[in-house]
Every structure is written in C-alpha cells, then in structure tokens.
Amino acid sequence: MSGRAAAVKESGQRAGGRSAAPTDPARLRNVVLVGPSGAGKTTLVEALLAHTGAIPRAGTVLDGTTVCDHDPAAVRQQRSVALSVAPFDHDDTKINLIDTPGYGDFVGELRAGLRAADAALFVVPAVEGREGVIDPATVAQWEECAAVGMPRAVVVARCDHARADLEATITACRQSFGAGVAPLYLPLREGERLTGLYGLLSRTPEGQEPAGAEDARSTLIEGIIEQSEDETLMERYLAGEEIELATLVEDLETAVARGAFHPVIPVCATSGVGCDALLEVLVGGFPSPLEHPLPRVTGIDGAAHPPLTADPDGPLAAEVVRTSADPYVGRVSLVRVFSGTLRPETTVHVSGHHATARAAVPAPRSAPDERSGGVDGGHDGGHDGGEDGGHDADERVAHVYAPLGSTLREVDACIAGDICALTKLSSAETGDTVSAAEHPLLLSCWNLPDPLLPVAVVARTRGDEDAMVKTLAKIVAADPTLHLERNQETHQTVLWCMGEAHADVVLSRLRAGGADVDTEPVRVPMRETIAKPARVTGRHVKQSGGHGQYAVCHVEFEPLPRGAGFEFQSRVVGGAVPTQFIPSVEKGIRAQLSRGISDSHHPAVDLRAVLVDGKAHSVDSSDAAFQTAGALALREAAAACGTVLLEPFDEVSVRVPDEHLGAVLGDLSGRRGRVLGTDVAGQGRTLVQAEVPCAELLRYAVDVRALTAGTATFTRRFARYDVAPSPG
Template identity: 80%
Template sequence: MTVRSGRAGSRAGAGAGGTAPTVLDPARIRNVVLVGPSGAGKTTLVEALLAHTGTIPRAGSVGDGATVCDHDPAAVRQQRSVALAVAPLMQGDTKINLIDTPGYGDFVGELRAGLRAADAALFVVPSSAGREGAIDPATVTQWEECAAVGMPRAVVVSRCDHPRADVEATIAACQDVFGAGVAPLYLPLRDGEAMTGLYGLITQTPAGAAPADADDARATLLEGIIEQSEDETLMERYLEGEEIDTEILIEDLETAVARGSFHPVLPVCATSGVGLEALLDGMVRGFPSPLEHPLPRVSGIDGSARPTLTADPDGPLAAEVVRTSADAYVGRVSLVRVFSGTLRPETSVHVSGHVPRPVPADGDASDDGGHDADERLAHVYVPLGAQLREVDMCVAGDIAALTKLGTAETGDTVSSASDPLLLSCWNLPDPLLPVAVVARSRADEDALGRSLTRLVAADPTLRLERNPETHQTVLWCMGEAHADVVLSRLRASGAEVDTEPVKVPLRATIRNPARVTGRHVKQSGGHGQYAVCHVEFEPLPRGSGFEFVSHVVGGAVPTQFIPSVEKGIRTQLERGLTDEHHPVVDVRATLVDGKAHSVDSSDAAFQTAGALALREAGQTCGTVLLEPLDEVAVTIPDDHLGSVLGDLSGRRGRVLGTDVAGPGRTVVRAEVPCTELVRYAVDLRAMTSGTASFTRRRARYEVAPSG
C-alpha cells in the first residue's frame, strides 16, 4: 500500500493525492458492500463512481496509476479480485464507503467480512444475465443470506453496453429470482442499441421521454413502495386514484429500502456514466446510515454483559478487524469497522481475539485460545484501495486502516485499553478442501512456518493442521481458487513450497483373538534383562479404543511391572504393526501370566516384552485396516438431488436420510469414507453450479475394503 499524508476534510471530490474524506457525523456515512458474481463489473463500477465524484482522476487510477482492486500477485495472475477492498467517496456532504468483494465462491470469507462492515448491499447483476436465462446461483444464495439478517438491498444492472445486454429481461429475471419487493426505479432510454439515459418512474422525467411500458412499470413500482413501507393512509389515497406527491413517494421509498423489504433496480453503464448519479443519489437517500443499522453484540473480555452498542462517536470504543493484509513498506495493515466510539492516533488500544476456528474433520471444536494485548496506535488512515491516507480520527460508523498492530487478526476487537470489549464474531464457513504442503528444502522450512502463521492470522477461512499421524502440514481451503491464492502468497513471501497428495490417516486392528508370549531375555555379562509376559489379545467393537486388564495371580509378574507391560503395549499400538505404521485401535489386552527375575527384571525389560507381545499378536491374529468415515450433511436445491445422491453412492456413501431445508432445498445426510471426500468441495461445486454446501464431522472408523 502507498501511504499518503493528509488532514481531515469533508468536501466532495477529495482527490487521491489530496485530503482524505472524513465525516464526523455517523448520519452522513453510508457503508455499502458490492455483491455479485465474478465478471459482473463490480470493480469497474467502483472505479467509475470514484472518477465521477472526482475522487480519482479517471476510472482505473488512484493518483499514481494504481487501481482500487486488490493488488495481490495471486489476484493479478487469476485476473479476478480475491480480497475485500474499500473505496470512500463524497457525494455532497455524505461519505460513501464502497466495499468491493470478490465474486468467486471460494472467497466467501471476504464477502462475509464485507457484509459485516456494511450497512447495506448493492447486488451487481450483469445485463447479459436476462438473455442467458439465469441469475448466477451463488448470487441468489448471497441474496438469501442478506435477507436472513434483514440487510437493505438494491440491484444494479451493470455492463449495459455489453453486446448481449438485455436490460429488460435481466430486470424481469431479478424480479423472478429475488422475489417480492424487487422493482425497477428507472427504465433505460436508448438511441438505437446504445443506452443514452434513464427515465425516472417516480419523477416521470425527463418529460416526454417515457418508454412504452413506463405506465405499467410505474404502477407496479408505486404499489410496491406503498405496500412495503406499510403506509396504510397512502395506500387508501392511491387506491382512490389520488395523485401522490413525489416527495412523499420518495420518503416512503427510503423507508421501505431501509427496512430491507423493498429493493429498487437501477440500470447503470459504467463506461458511459449513464446512471452513476442516480445510483449515488439512491445510496445517499435510500440506504441507512450506521445509526439505523443493528450493531453486533458486545461483552467484556471476561464474558460479562455490556449495554447494547450504538453508533455514538462519544461512546465506548469498539471496532472490529474485518481484513488483515501485509504491506512491504508498512507491515501488517488492519482494516477495521468502527461500531462505537472514535479511533484517534497516538492512543492506547486493547486487541482481543477469541474467534472460534472452524470445526476440524474429526469433529472436535478448536479455538485459538484467545489473545489479549495492549498496543499503541501511531496513525489512523482512510483506505482507498491500495493507498492509505492519514486522518485525524475515525468516528463510529466509519471504516479505517490501522498499521503495525502486531497481535491483530481478522475478527479481532479493537477497544479502549481502559475498557476492553469483545464483539461477537460473525459466522464463517468451514474450509473443506485439504492441500498438503511441504517445504522444498530444509532452508525453506523456517520461512514456511512464518508465512503460514501470517496467512492464518489474516484469513479466518484458512485452517492449518499439522497431522501427527500422517506427518503432513495440511492447509484446509475453501476451494481450488482459494488454494491457488494461498500457495501464491506463500511463494511470494519467500517460502519455496510444493504440494503432495493428502494422506488420510488410516488405523488398524487385530482380526481374531489369541494368546501370545512376549519374551525379552538378554544376558551378556553383568546386569541382564529378563521379562516374560503372557497376554491374551482380542478385538473390540469399533470406537472402543484400548483396554488393558491384569489377571495375574501369585506375583508371576511383580505388581510394579504390570504398568510397564501396559506402557509397552500402548507404545507399540501407536507405532503400529506394519511398515505403514498405522496406529492400532479397538483392542483389549489381558495380562494373564509371566515370569520375572529378581535381579535382571526391570521396567524397561517389561515394556519391551509388552511391545513384543503385541507384535506377536499381529502375526498370530492377523490385522485389518480401518478407514475413517465422516457424516456429511449436503444442502442442495431439489433440482440437483438426483445427481448428488448418485455421486454419494459412487463414493461408497451410505445415505442416512433427507430433510427439508426450506423451499426447494433438501439436506442429505450420509456417511462417506474420508478418502472419498478429499476433493468433494470442488466436485460438489461443479456438480451444482455452486448452489450446494456441505458440512462434515467424524463419525467412526470402519474396515477398509481390501485391495
């Protein structure tokens, strides 16, 4: 990032090289996240809005030629945005923080961070979607996610100059897919195929330019506004045929949008600038300020209850790190949304992190253990894509960037050092694609360790696992694109890494019961070694673990050496009985007899005898391999139910049942061998066009098929 010096300002058109836009009243702030599929033109739209307001000289530049999109090398190589980026602009006396998010499904963690930082969502749908007959399924899922939390939404039909553009069909598709409350606020005006302007359905301007379908569209719009704003008096007047004043309609529109029940649609052409001013005005007038949006729950760092937060600049400081990145010049950069209070330079803050990590495949919830540290802020910045511009303060409701917070991770709370607080964390998806990484050389091992620590701190959708059974370092990612970005970042940090096939930890057990002898007798002059133990081994039901029983009578094995036999057996269980060293489980060992020597017997001798007894049992009883099974819950649209069930069957899955998960969606519960799930995250996305999701938890081990 480039750091620029600047002082607080509150004027329109604050350029990238000049003062950073700063607003001290939360009522004059709008935080808007852009949501939509990859290729919809979100970043292009952001840059066009910045150029339109004079924030940057032209679309695609931020003063020094840098774009506002992510400059991660992985993003450049993949030709897509892979990280959240914030671009503030001034529209009159209102500051709009545009939050650009990746459109690819693998980066849903960045999307959810954007939703956390925002008070409203702008869904960007390409104008070709109507002609192609479908809204991107992942976009529909994101719409439902916003609806579940009541986030206000509007729709922008983008790329209206595309050769396959069909604005009217795309608006109709949005109404069909997104449901009630979706209606166009403007209709496109054309000169031939080119969109030259917009016709406002509320204001009926420009006069004399109404499209042929304007009357029907206006009637639908007004009825939707009045219904969703729940203005019963206005509904009566409208039904009686009374002409409603434009200002009253606009006020009711603002109410309906802010409540999250009405969703206006605006066609916009970023390249020509048509619709940009209408969009800016709509965000200022129709979207809620931070004062109107519910804030996260807050507690003391000890879990004690605290009053509900409000977006009060004079309230207790409570900010949240929504993204962490590293810059070659300034080090760690923490992007924060200030929910309450005011961030000021040269002050002490408390950084609290108690974010539960995603649940591992073995089903045991993990946690980072929490971390708390007091740190000192040196500077407060306003981010503009890849640039940082210094400001005097950042008030409640605004977004800022902080540098050199050594302990801050994504999801952490930044609060006053004298009054530490903890914000409730947002929901994070589980990473379900494992990638095993290995340092290319011994010299790269230290660099790999440092890089992995930084990556996990920055990306809460990335889980690091060092598997003690397979001795692999495994990165659990959201999908192939996410894995590609993670590997690119690792290599860019100086760690030369390779990938290798992911090993699924198998286990073993004995096939039949048997009585064996472990004999360890050595005499080579001086103090010898003597231990003999007779042990009965038998297999136990799956999941029983290991049981040790002693039935020794008459002191055949002295009491002090009985635990030694058990310890030797346990050690050998962990080492395994084959060259692959699979741990042995579900075995009962009963010590029934043995022999000892008054001088040569010892703890070490009986440990060795116990281990030898188990190895003898492996040869006598025979062994079988056990593979882990996971219980998976796959949530899918009903249209894909047949293909998913067939695929699970092909993976040796056992379907346990199905449940209704809502209109048109089903949850399939099944048990599937883990070896068949290594790439299931990728295959399921391809099979269902990104509309399905699944969770997994360890069920048990079962006998693996031979051969």
C-alpha cells in the same frame, strides 16, 4: 428514517466537490458490492469515484502509492481476490464502497465485507437476462445477505454491452431474488443506446415516459405500500387517490432498511448514465450506521457489557476486517469502527478470538485426535497466535488512514460507523477487536466458512522450509478462511483451502514470499486392528551380568466394535504378576498401539487386552521389563491372528438444489458413500446426510461445485474408522 427522505428525490442533480471528513455517523454509508466475477463491480467503483471527483477519471485507480495510470489487467487480477474500500463524498455524505471478490472461493472476503457494511449493492450484468435466470452463485450470495438481514439493492450493469438485455435482466432479478425486487427507473434509449433513466415515482423526465411505465409504477407503489406502517395507505391507493411522493419515498426508505424491498437501478459505467440515480439511492435509501444493528460485545473476560451504539463519544470498539502486507509500511489492518473514535497517537488493546469461536465447529480433519497444530506444532493452525485460541496485547496507533484501494491517506480521526486503516499493529489479525487500552472489549466474531479442500505442501530445501514457515504465519494471520495443519502422523503440512482458486492464491503468495514449494498428494491417516481373538505370551528375559531383565505376561486379545477404542483388564490371581507391574503391562501395550502392530506402522485401535497370567523375578523384574513384555505380547498377537486395515469415514451433509439432487446422490454412491437420509432444507433444496470415506473427499469441495454449478454447500465431520477395501 425521515432524515434521508429529501435525498431520494430523483432530481438528477450532481453534488459538487468534496465534503469535509465526517463527524456525524448519520452522514456515513457503508455499502458492500456483491456480484460474480466479470459483473462490472470494479468498473462501477471507478465510474462513481470519477463521477464524484474522488479520482481524475474512470479507469484511473490506485496502484499502491499514488493515483496513476496502470495496467488494468494486473490491477484487476490483484483486486479480484481481496476486499478493498473506495470512499467518496456525495450530498454531504461519505460513502464507503466495499468491493468484494466475485468468485465463490473467497466467501470469507464477502463475509468480512458484510461485517464492515450496513447495506449491500448487488451488481448484475445486463447480459444475464438473456438466459432468463441469474447466476446461481449470485443467488447464493443473495441468500447469504438475507441470512444476516442485510438491506439490499440491485444495479444492472454493463448496459452498453452488445448482448445486453436490460428488461430481461430486471425480470430475471425479480424471479431469482424473490418478492420485493422492483425497478425504480426504466431505461430511456435512442435506438440501442442507453441515454437516460425514467423515474417511476417522480415521472421524470416529463414527456419521455417509456412503454410499460405505468404498469411498472403501479407494481412499484404497491410493493412500497405493503411495507408501510400506515395501514390506510393501500385503501387510499386502491380507491384511486394519488399518494404524495414524499410519503412514498419515506416508506421506500423504511422498506429498504428493513430488508423487505430491493430497488433495481440500471447503470452504464462507461457513459455515466444512472450514476446520479444510484448515488441518490445510496445516500437516501440505505441506512446509516445509526440504523444498523451492531455486534454483541463483552469484556475480554467474557463479562457482560451494555449493547454498543454508533456513538463517536462512546467506548471504543472496532474490528479488523482485513489484514494485508504492504512492501513499504508492513502490516496494514482495515478496521471498521462500531463505537467511539479512533485517534492517532493513542494506545489501543487488540483482542483476538476467531480460533476460539471456531473450536466449537468440527474441524475438517480425518479424526479428532489428529488436530496436531500449526507448522511449528504450536497450535491448531488457526487465526490466532496462541494455544488457547486467543491473544491480547496493547499496541500504539501512530497514524490513522483513510484507505482508497491500497493507497493510504492520513486523517485526524475515524468516528463510529467509519472505516479506516491502521499500520504496524504487529499482533492484529483479521477478526480481532481493537478497543481502548483502559477499557478492553471483545466483539462477537462473524461466522466463517470451513475450508474443505486439503492441499499438502512441501518445501524443496531447508532454506525454503524456513521461508515457508514465516510466510505462512503472515498468510494465516491475514486469511481466517485458511487453516494450517501439521499432521504428526503423516508428517505433512496441509493447507485447508476454500477451493482451487483459493489454493492457487495461497501458493502464489508463498512463492512470492521466497518459499520454493511443491504440492504432493494428501495422505489419509489409517488405523489397524487385530483380525480375531488370540492368547499370546510376551516374554522379555535378558541376563548380561548384574541386574537382568525379566518379565513374562500371558495376554488374551480380542477385536472390539468400531469406535470402541482400547480396553485393558487384569485377571491375574495369586500374585503371578506383582500388582505394581500390572499398569506397566498396560502402558507397554498402549505404547505399541501408537507405534503400530505391523510393518505399515499405522496406530492400532478397537481391541481389548486381558492380562491373565505371568511370571516375575524378585530381583530382575522392573517396570521397564513389563512394559517391553506387554508390547511384545501385542506384536505376537498381530503376527498370530493377522491385522485389519481401517480407514476414516466422515459424516457429510450436502445442501443441494433439488434439480441437482440426483447427480449428487449418484456421485456420493460412486465415492463408496452410504446415504443416511434426506431432509427438506428450504424452498427447492434438500439436505443429504451420508457417510463417505475420507480418501474419497480430498477433492469433493471442487467436484461438488462443478457438479452443481456452484450451488451446493457441504460440511463434514469425523464419524468413525471402518474396514478399508482390500487392495485389488
């Protein structure tokens, strides 16, 4: 930690020029930008790039080929739904800023950014303080970072806005993000204009101390000292002793790296005020890749492997954190190198397993037996390319690039801790491990959210169907939060998305790929059963010359409790039905169950069939004849005693803030849901358990977000089938 102490000195000095490509992971910082849409993240990135000379001026970003002027609205719309990397140099350190989408639908991009980063920088607009609270979605993102132990700092941006209230926003940050949030700087103003920052630790610039600075400084120092390993420091401070600046700075670094202290820095991107202070915190306060825990690694066969370290000379272990398609170079894989060095003109091994990891998580389908695979029926619509949920391939890396937005600049190598881009890795998908071909490895995958909004798509023509299949293959390779399901029962292609915005992006990409598609209502697979017991006869007798067909079976049918499935028994005595044909009767009944027992053709479940008697012919009886007789017996039973329509129910768990609990409970009741119970789920939150018909959950991902201002989360898993309400 002490190696960074000199960097956090609040000197206001600006580093000049660019440094050479990093050769030491200690001179790297990977920082993910987190915050709501409109907070000013992209503007801040452009300001820092211009401030450090990485681009000519703020407002000039990369449009995919060169640094140029652009239509800001078009570029910002494109970047708002995707993770992008902006590297620059400061104080002989390379900083990779990872810009993530602010909208809740793209939490998968946020988690990819967290995977690639070693620290998080929250961007909060100064206008939020006027409401006294931080946007609930931003608080949820803060909790997401806290769950993985990510070091965090806060930038209060858009300080030049007409409605900005910097002091109130800092107070709101402390209230919403909890203990450990404190400003390092206070604003200096001329009238309403922000002109500079006052450093609370260094008391600079001298003679410009703003009102309240001493109280803020005391709060800051006490917060830092609480995290100090020197237990005597607090006693010395309370006794009135002046603590050395170097000691405070070193303890500040320790507290930030532990995730226990979160400094707040005001920044005005348009004027550049605060950029130097922010850069000093990024370099001096945030941990390097050497100090951040690395993912667990195994051999591709699951064999144990020693823990990784951010050693450029160690075994190569990197991960694809994002996949995109460039119209000129094809597939582009954004890669974080955790160990070793990635060099051009080498052969690497690509291993994928995101879908394998997700197989243990209940899929958001209506029932477990309906997981029928991708658009080609080959696999479960996941991230991988094979039925086993994983894939392995050796591929050649021709070039290694440093990405700046969508522009690629060729570099000689990418060391442990750095981020690079690789092109034309045909088998690489988001979440895959890239390792040495002679020493293949597999990194543990990060946790991905389950997509819970189903959208059924249909191609308008046969040509569009071919284009849809090809384009969807590319989209799911790039986006592991998108699940693809081809339901063989409803004959629908269903995209499971994170929300409406995510669905709109996927549909627009489909159409941009040449597929003219429409959406249609998602159909819920139903089931049937018989209404009451019945004894029937299945008779299949035909004689048309030569060998005929003869089979008669008497079968007793009765309904079973929900979820019991199908049972078959035989009570035949005296050989009325020859032993070899008893399994044929069962086979025929099971086949008819899958085809349906009424004109609705829904599969039938939850009944027992008991074969009690029958007749056979020594010549004309056969396996096929008794299969047909068994099927006819089931159809006779359905006609005789009627059928009951069953609909699928899911078990739903909703984690909701207490202030929205009543609204969520009322909404679940309105969806014909049955609340099973509630439990405390952390401070100020409740976990609601309920059973809800799947037909009532088709848009629940959208509705519960609107109902709770985006603060509730939920999961669902198939529970059972139960009686559906009668029409009308």
